[in-house]
Amino acid sequence: VAAVLRAPAPPALAPPIASPAELVAELRALDWRSEPARCERALGGLVELTHRDRAAVAAALRPWWEETLPDGAAAGRDPEEETYLYGFGLSSYDRGIPSLVLHCALAVVAPAWSRRLARDHDSSEWACQRLVRRRLEEVIALFEDGRTVPALLATPTSATGHVDATVLVERMERLEGGEPLPADFEQALLRLPRRCDPELVVRAEKLPGEAGRTLAAWLRDGGWPDPVVRVTPYEDERSHDSYSPRSWSRRVRVEVVAPAGLPAWLAGSWGVDQRGRAYLSSSEDALWGPLVLPSHRELVAAALVRFQPWVSDSNDARTTVLAALAHGDGPAGAATAMLIAGGLGHRRDAQRAAAAEAALTLAARGQLPAADLGRAVAQLVEAEFVVLKRIIAALDDLTAAGAHAEVWAVLAEALPALLPRPGERPRAGLGELLAVAARAAALTGARGEVAGLADMAARKGSSRVLYEARHLHETLKATSRTATSST
Template identity: 35%
Template sequence: MDVRGGGAVGYRSAEAVARAAGELIGGDGGSVPEYEALLDAVVRLAGRDRGALAAALQPVVEQWPGPYQPQAAAARRLLAVVRSAAGPVEPGPAEASRWLETCQHEAVDLVLAARAGEVCSLLRRGAVVPMLLATSDSADGTLDPRELVMRLTEYEQAGARPGPADLGQALLRCGGGPADPDVVSAAEELELPEGPRVAAWLRAGGLPQPELTVEREPGEPEPPSRRRRARVGRRILVGTGELPGRGDFPRPFWSLFRRFEPLIGCNHLLLRSRERHAAAALPWHPEIVASRLLTQVAATADQNGAGDGSPDFLPALARSSGPAGPAVHLAVAYGLGARPDAARAAAVEALAGLAARGRLDGALLGAHLARLVLLGTLKLPVVTASLREAAEAPGGAAAVWPVAAAALPELLAPPAAGGPVRPHVPLLALAADCAAACGARGTVPGVDALAARPGSAPSTREARRLHTTLAAPA
């Protein structure tokens, strides 16, 4: 199947759709293009030959009888859509989106669920639309505004109305600045009632970026405990300010627009919403996504590796097209200190992805890592091992050097309670290796004093090696 064209274009038959559905539902829901193409193909083919599609999908439904559900959230959404497409048609009015905001961390999951639920309702009612508006063939979930206007034109020609959740998701995927004037003009010429709203959205450049606040959990770090899943350190989290325009979106979207206060507790469950499709829901706003799911990422580091969801979330977050700020870098920091191997590997991949796109703020990431280590939330040996793995990749030393250089000053500073500095030799060695590999020059606070110590302790030797490299002629 070729998913680049999206929708049914890449599927030659209903049987091909069924095979893809079985594979994606039996796995993790697939990549963003695969997931999106399958949703779109089911909707398109249901409008052309519902009987053939239902017959082809029936064996897939039978693999998941009754209450049985896949583990991955994306796979569960696909299964719900497939069950609706394989079931009987029950004509009736459009169903209102079910909405119960029980937890402010579920905002992105509510958006994904609302769109899938809307597709299920459309299929159960036997309604026919040309395609899904929000379908993206990009790995990061972005949607070209020109493509959206073309799809809306097809809706207009077919006499169809956009689903509120599908249109809302499509608009969230259009951003990065004002659209071309000719695209905005084409949207203004639409006779659909949604035309003026779409034109205004594209003219404004999409959803504005929220104000961000970095907040530390109050209180002192807890003493070590042997209790299962007990946390020792304190977390650093990110809040987002309120955004305008929520009234134009379906109610399940409203939580995204509300002010997010990360220190407000809730009795939420970790609902496996840490997935690559969460990042693709708001590809121009990774800070919103990261801030809402930061507690789940942190759980992989400070709760014995607990926390449902896919480690692929971090690389997907790094692929996002929007600005990467404190929430994204904190997510990577927690991932670098995670206990599960897969979570650390994903964080290393995310670090490399940010660096390759010129979006890595090494100083910010290093500062986050140092603070979390000093709070006892992350273990420095684990973090250093992850950074070493990142540095060994092609071009990795240049990416890791500013991270290590920013972390060292805080870690080498005398403790507030007094006492000697206890430098971490592997981190100093990593910094020296990276500095030599990328030709770094300059100074790092704390390194000169450590290098000037008498004796030949391992930390002193590594500090001298780093000092010598940084002081060498350019």
């Protein structure tokens, strides 16, 4: 009996920070591993509370700040004499995003010290990272200049990273005609859901200024168009020699085609450097992708595929981000499929679990790109990027969880490429894969032919692979006979 397919529960959003004391406690808890949602909560609380009463926030921050001062600073030394703020966890070499959140707090309590720290951009960083940094740095500059704003427009209202459109219009109204912080406004637009109440457009059209007109047009037109994403495996003969494994020469090319006519800031947010030079400052920064582009998960996936997370044997955040990505919105295609396939075959349990959760979430929502996933599984196995046996266990678990129809669609696409050709030896794990396929096909009521399966089932022998090939072949034939007789 097939299980009922249910999506894993989406993450919950923590409530806003309500007091300076709670803000200080949250800042004390931040470190370089802090998740984006936690950083966003601290940043949003800092901005709102500072606007209400900057003196109260600075007073609450002062004990925390004084604990981090370098030796001699408390005695009145000029901050210009200090090169680094080691105790604070900040220096010209420390560009982690959580550290920039702490820097925002520093700009409130000690603007002179804040100005001492260099703020520069690396143009080779992933576009999502650059947008997050620009947004944080404009908050730092705001506080250093003694200014405040009522709220950050882009503070998420959902754990997926989305900003409710009505809340965004309300935040714009609180600006009372002033123009918003540029990067914060851009991020807010990118966090809007794909659909909104048409009546909200009328309200947005009453907002003053260029930003008001941009927001109204965005809501009226449905935001930015979806990119065209292409993922193509290829072999780079230049990196292959007789002394290296063939897998070292195999690559995945990712192409993102943006429509013409996009404004410059939007064209720069596509997230994939076509020249191949973009990089992650830290694997933890990959976690920001779903929150920066919650309505364009295929674009986030395309960038992450570019970093090839499946070749890493570490506890790498580039694959664990998959679970969050699946709860977002927007098309899920070849890039999402390639990322899931790589995750299902990863060496680490946490990465495989994240990929399985993503597949289950998408399947339950009717959004799993099954054919793309089947092709990706076959391509990564053939390229020796992943081990088939690891993927088999994940597909078996998905079948047991009720995603049997989706698993069968995946394997119907993958099997023709994975079955051995005449004279070839079956690859390790193929018998177990065929067994999973037979279970999924039986539960789905699948029928038809799989290229190469009949020939394999007709071979003589008693191996596990041949037994399971015959079993799957008979399952598909039996289902076909039942369907024919019932008509």
